[in-house]
Amino acid sequence: MSVSRKIKAAMEGASWIRRMFEEGAELKARLGPERVFDFTLGNPDLEPPLRFKEALAEAVRDPSPGLHGYMFNAGFLNTREALAGHLSSMYRRDFGPQDLVLTSGAAGALNIILKALLDPGDEVIIFAPFFPDYPFYADNHGGLVRVVETDPTFQLDLEALQNALSPRTKAVLINSPNNPTGQVYPENSLGKMGELLQEHGNKVGRVVYLVADEPYSRILYDGLVLPNIFEVYPHTLLATSFSKDLSIPGERLGLCSQWLALPLSRALQGLATVGALRWKNLAPLGRPVCQDLANWVDRLRAQRAWLTARVAIPLPAKLVPSLAPCQAPQVVELRRPRLPILELHSAPQAPPLQ
Numbered sequence: 513m514s515v516s517r518k519i520k521a522a523m524e525g526a527s528w529i530r531r532m533f534e535e536g537a538e539l540k541a542r543l544g545p546e547r548v549f550d551f552t553l554g555n556p557d558l559e560p561p562l563r564f565k566e567a568l569a570e571a572v573r574d575p576s577p578g579l580h581g582y583m584f585n586a587g588f589l590n591t592r593e594a595l596a597g598h599l600s601s602m603y604r605r606d607f608g609p610q611d612l613v614l615t616s617g618a619a620g621a622l623n624i625i626l627k628a629l630l631d632p633g634d635e636v637i638i639f640a641p642f643f644p645d646y647p648f649y650a651d652n653h654g655g656l657v658r659v660v661e662t663d664p665t666f667q668l669d670l671e672a673l674q675n676a677l678s679p680r681t682k683a684v685l686i687n688s689p690n691n692p693t694g695q696v697y698p699e700n701s702l703g704k705m706g707e708l709l710q711e712h713g714n715k716v717g718r719v720v721y722l723v724a725d726e727p728y729s730r731i732l733y734d735g736l737v738l739p740n741i742f743e744v745y746p747h748t749l750l751a752t753s754f755s756k757d758l759s760i761p762g763e764r765l766g767l768c769s770q771w772l773a774l775p776l777s778r779a780l781q782g783l784a785t786v787g788a789l790r791w792k793n794l795a796p797l798g799r800p801v802c803q804d805l806a807n808w809v810d811r812l813r814a815q816r817a818w819l820t821a822r823v824a825i826p827l828p829a830k831l832v833p834s835l836a837p838c839q840a841p842q843v844v845e846l847r848r849p850r851l852p853i854l855e856l857h858s859a860p861q862a863p864p865l866q
């Protein structure tokens with residue numbers, strides 16, 4: 513098949529992650545899967561909570577008519593109601609079902625947001641190192657990414673951001689907690705960024721949107737609290753999912769949301785068919801998903817504490833190591849500084865899983 517030059521170049525550019533994934537598989541085969549923690553692709557290695565599987569089975573057995581048919585672009589009302597309640601408690605704002613659109617994962621949410629925002633040639637600022645799909649998402653909708661370096665600790669460099677803002681800037685895309693660095697951007701830095709975007713927007717006469725990609729928002733360790741992104745800047749759009757905290761990336765359960773009733777929300781709803789896959793249809797799922805979150809994230813914390821007690825390096829906040837049986841590792845090797853594969857040379861004793 514003769515693929516387009518653009519797709520060919522994109523495939524070549526993206527293949528290094530796959531190569532690292534393959535290197536991880538090769539290490540597992542050589543050293544044993546219980547000794548290699550592979551952080552190359554964002555596939556959680558815990559199974560989803562039992563309650564999620566039960567809810568799934570209930571949803572499949574639900575005899576209500578229409579559950580497998582077309583539905584509103586934004587997704588079924590009762591699913592959105594349940595998720596609006598979840599957003600309201602998380603972001604301390606009064607979200608209603610009209611304020612969110614169900615999507616096919618955070619990736620679907622980001623694509624809908626960028627589709628709603630971008631005209632050809634508009635710029636989207638992203639911060640390095642970044643989730644490698646971002647440039648593809650911007651390109652899907654005619655946008656260009658402008659990459660801004662972070663500071664030596666991978667925190668936002670606001671001066672670099674200021675220098676990168678241009679009359680073509682339509683959006684600034686941030687990801688906190690961050691993949692791959694694990695950094696969480698503090699409130700004061702986000703607040704200053706909000707002021708910067710407001711000033712720049714006033715100067716050039718166009719709104720610069722802040723797109724917050726937060727699929728890791730509930731996976732926080734060491735008492736860290738994620739600043740409320742809706743308090744930082746009024747023109748904020750949220751993309752999130754349950755892929756990571758419920759270990760269900762294959763189910764594609766995500767959403768995008770904005771709190772202020774800007775005209776943009778109608779555009780998001782209109783475009784939501786882009787993300788129309790699977791879970792949008794399963795109305796009963798929303799509530800159990802929300803109920804599960806708290807306990808499940810505690811389990812991830814216990815798992816991380818177990819591993820950090822045994823390795824010599826501080827783990828970034830995001831990393832969620834496996835609870836596969838594994839005893840006191842003696843050597844930890846970081847194969848890549850930014851997308852590590854941890855290789856544990858030792859033998860095994862893990863805490864029991866409940």
Ligand SMILES: Cc1ncc(COP(=O)(O)O)c(C=O)c1O
Pocket residue numbers: 554616617618619620643687690691725727752753754755756761765766
């Ligand atoms: C930073 C970031 N954003 C978005 C995504 C996509 O998430 P989802 O699987 O929910 O589409 C990922 C997945 O790894 C990610 O790491």
